[in-house]
Amino acid sequence: MVFPDYRPRRFRRNAQLRSLIRETRLSPEQFIYPLFVMPGKGVREEISSMPGVFRMSVDQLGKEAKEIMSLGLNHVILFGLPEKKDPVGSGAHAKDGIIQKAIKELKNKTPDLMVTTDVCLCEYTSHGHCGVLINKQVDNDATLEILGQVALSHAKAGADIVAPSDMMDGRVAEIRGILDENDFDMVPIMSYAVKYASAFYGPFRDAAECAPQEGDRQGYQMDPANAREALREATLDVDEGADILMVKPAVAYLDIIKSLREEFDLPIAAYHVSGEYAMIKAAGERGWIDADRVMAETLLSIHRAGADIIITYGAKEMARMLNG
Ligand code: PBG
Numbered sequence: 001m002v003f004p005d006y007r008p009r010r011f012r013r014n015a016q017l018r019s020l021i022r023e024t025r026l027s028p029e030q031f032i033y034p035l036f037v038m039p040g041k042g043v044r045e046e047i048s049s050m051p052g053v054f055r056m057s058v059d060q061l062g063k064e065a066k067e068i069m070s071l072g073l074n075h076v077i078l079f080g081l082p083e084k085k086d087p088v089g090s091g092a093h094a095k096d097g098i099i100q101k102a103i104k105e106l107k108n109k110t111p112d113l114m115v116t117t118d119v120c121l122c123e124y125t126s127h128g129h130c131g132v133l134i135n136k137q138v139d140n141d142a143t144l145e146i147l148g149q150v151a152l153s154h155a156k157a158g159a160d161i162v163a164p165s166d167m168m169d170g171r172v173a174e175i176r177g178i179l180d181e182n183d184f185d186m187v188p189i190m191s192y193a194v195k196y197a198s199a200f201y202g203p204f205r206d207a208a209e210c211a212p213q214e215g216d217r218q219g220y221q222m223d224p225a226n227a228r229e230a231l232r233e234a235t236l237d238v239d240e241g242a243d244i245l246m247v248k249p250a251v252a253y254l255d256i257i258k259s260l261r262e263e264f265d266l267p268i269a270a271y272h273v274s275g276e277y278a279m280i281k282a283a284g285e286r287g288w289i290d291a292d293r294v295m296a297e298t299l300l301s302i303h304r305a306g307a308d309i310i311i312t313y314g315a316k317e318m319a320r321m322l323n324g
Contacts, residue, residue: 024304028072031315036207037102038081049203050274051281053313058101062109071319075114078102079208082124088132089121093149103157116161117154119147122210129212130166138220143168148178155184165192167220172240188243194230197221200249200275230256231263249273254305261306270307277313296321
């Protein structure tokens with residue numbers, strides 16, 4: 001059937017008809033909101049390159065969590081700024097480390113809020129790399145055992161999901177093994193399976209103080225030019241026991257999200273990263289775009305491409321929009 005018998009505009013006539021045939025919808029339960037936790041008391045400071053996003057001390061988390069839940073959001077991912085850094089990132093698995101304390105505080109104040117933790121060393125190493133250095137190189141196998149300890153310490157503190165973001169080979173198997181040995185076989189792994197060496201992480205690195213002191217992350221994060229390799233990375237993580245596959249960043253990699261969605265039957269997550277958020281906010285502040293509408297359209301595109309779960313700094317404003 002072609003024009004004039006078929007008229008796609010028939011369903012665009014009013015809001016109800018448009019809504020009737022809408023293929024993709026966003027809802028607050030799909031979002032995971034990142035929180036940055038820092039030492040101190042009574043601290044809540046806005047991150048200059050991420051307007052509307054705050055770094056805060058552990059004692060502020062309860063209030064924040066209640067606000068998050070009041071918007072219909074039920075999931076956060078935690079990033080920590082430790083008091084001290086060292087070459088092997090000991091702070092990442094310290095029993096009284098910043099993240100371990102943050103998880104306990106959240107589980108105490110808002111037990112129903114899901115807490116995912118980022119498992120990585122870059123915020124905890126003095127050199128800012130995601131693993132330990134041997135002869136100035138990030139050593140894969142020496143890093144694995146430490147990552148296992150980090151994931152275990154998060155699970156012990158009460159984390160609901162652990163999310164390794166370091167990009168060491170074999171870390172999902174290592175983490176699954178150590179969690180299972182310690183009776184945490186019910187804690188899922190959300191693997192940053194496909195994480196590109198991206199310039200879009202800029203604002204995050206300021207926020208979490210984790211830029212590498214020397215060199216960059218191209219020795220372990222993926223080359224943005226590679227799409228087939230994304231399937232290989234994801235296959236490895238599935239075989240090692242990942243429960244959720246993540247693609248990161250999101251908007252510049254919608255093709256990758258789509259191909260993972262088609263190839264795998266696991267839940268797919270996408271990380272709408274700091275730079276992607278900051279660009280919308282900055283253009284909005286200048287009056288060049290309507291930031292709310294662009295945020296909504298952007299997050300919708302990530303979901304339409306195939307992401308079931310979206311990690312985004314825009315979760316709160318998006319939830320407000322959805323709640324009307
Ligand atoms: C830690 C980590 C990073 C991000 C999430 N986990 C930084 C990096 O890999 O350099 C970036 C998130 C963002 O930009 O919002 N490895």
